[in-house]
Amino acid sequence: MSTVARIPLSGWGRLPISRQTLLHCRDRSSPLPLPDHGTLLPYGNGRSYGDVPLNDGGYALLTRGLDRFIAFDATTGLLRAEAGVTLDEVLKLIVQQGWFLTVTPGTRFVTLGGCLANDVHGKNHHVAGCFSAHVTRFELLRSDGERRICFPNDPWFRATAGGLGLTGLITWLEIHLQPIANAWITLENRAFRNLEEYFQINHAREAVWPYTVAWIDCAARGSALGRGVYMAGRHAPVGTNPPPIRHSQWTLPFTPPFSLVNTPVLRTFNWLYYHAPRPRLGYSHYAPFFFPLDHVRNWNRIYGPRGFYQYQFLVPHKSAWAALCEVLDRIACSGQGSFLAVLKSFGNLPAQGMLSFPRPGVTLALDFPNRGAKTSRLLDALDDVIRQAGGALYPAKDSRMRGDDFQRAYPEWQEFRSYIDPRFSSDFWRRVTEQG
Known part of the structure; x- marks a missing residue:
């Protein structure tokens, strides 16, 4: 393992930014380096959105060298x-x-x-x-x-x-x-008019499709609140041979001076996406089905130099309807809707980890450009809804969760503390355990 001078690091949301000394891990049989002082934290490919992979003032163990x-x-x-x-x-x-x-x-x-x-x-x-x-x-x-x-x-x-x-x-x-x-997915697309129709479709389709997810139009209000497109899929059977599809790859080569995601763009994009013609049944290569954003490299740059917040929460089934309606209404009223709004439900299979996020309920993931105090006020208001619904925020995508919200939603956190390596720490962990 070798070291490099302290440099700024961030997650995929490009905020916050920490300064860390880098340690390159290239040999799994080597011991960990132990500096005279300071703490360590593994850093993989930098796709966690917030501060989970960050350890400001400490050492980042870059693990991409462990690639065999x-x-x-x-x-x-x-x-x-x-x-x-x-x-x-x-x-x-x-x-x-x-x-x-x-x-x-x-x-x-x-x-x-x-x-x-x-x-x-x-x-x-x-x-x-x-x-x-x-x-x-x-x-x-x-x-x-x-x-x-x-x-x-x-x-x-x-x-x-x-x-x-x-x-x-x-x-x-x-x-x-x-x-x-083969590499193909059998796909079903269904537009739904509102949140009530989503729940009806999801209840029926989850019983027969192994992959289910929905895109939500966060700009819609009134009778169209929660409208979107439901997508279900399964791996295609033997003999499936659709016409070849060309997979384009784009790269955003620079960071624009301001966010390209604003209210007029969001409303236009969401309207066009909802009304776009799409086959009811068809085939898709696995890549665009599972990884729709990966065909645009560095897509996180579209939010400009201030970065963005990804906000993903889960609410129990019993409170999902009311909580989602309130969340979507608050977002639509704020004019800060997300065009990356992904809704899906979790099953009853128990989580393996003490701090695992999934549990029975419904989860919604959203992206918000960082507009300073305006965005903070909206997310604080959404926190209140999730708190009252007995829900949880996803640490892997978080950079602002309150300590009391984390401790309530992850009750095994105290037991987990005894397993933390004494030389390891993170910005996230300090934030959610050193405040009330």
Whole structure:
């Protein structure tokens, strides 16, 4: 491992920014470096949105150098790889051999270690649970030199899955994959007129489709509150051979001086997207279905130099209707709607981690340009709604959660503290545990 001078780092939302000394991890068999003072924190591919991967004034363990595959059994779908390997690199290896990730988030440019540390979820949580449910074992390297091989039901497994990188460095992990016949997804699209119709469609479609998700028009109000497009999918059967599709790749080469996301743009985009013609049934390559934003590299730059907040919350099923109606109405009234508004429900499969976010309920993810005090007031108001509904915010996408909200929503946080490596810390953890 080698060091580089302290430089500014941020998450994908480009705020906040911390200054850290970088440590490059390239050999999983090497011990952790132990500076005379200061704390450490793993940093993968920088796709967590807020301050979960940041450790201002400390040391960032850059894990992308741990990028080797260790073993892959193409007959059973068992893959072992170092923690810095990205899902993109995994997919390039396994899809052509008839396998796919059992759980994947909305971008393929995240590391395996990051997926476990945040215990990510996908469009199929109602049938597959979280990422950690398909991890068979992993190695955890502690600052005292101890190497632990952790298995499901081990307390160290439960602490590290969703443990936000605080229990030590994940050096490698082993996961179960799912078999597929080809790279295609059978897809169903259905526009819905309001939130009530969404719940009706979702109740029926979740029973027969393994992948379900909806886009919501946050600018709609009145009788159209919560309107959107419902998308369901499954891996296509043997013999599926749609016409070839060209996958374009775009790059946003610079950061504009101001956010390109504003109220007129949002209203126009949302109206066009909702009314766009789309086939009721069809096929899609897996990439645009699972990773729709990945075809635009550096898309986070569209929000300008001030960055943006991603705000993802979950509310229990019993309070979901009222809470979502109030959240969407407040957003529409504020004029700060998000064009990246993703709604889906979680199933009843229990989480593996002490701090795992998914639990039975409905979750909505939104992006808001950083407009200073105006945005802060809106998000504070949304916090009140989520708090009263008994919901939770997602740490992997957070940079502003109150400590009391975290401690209420993650009641095992006190037990989790005993598993934190004494030389590891993060901006997020200090923020949510050192304030009320």
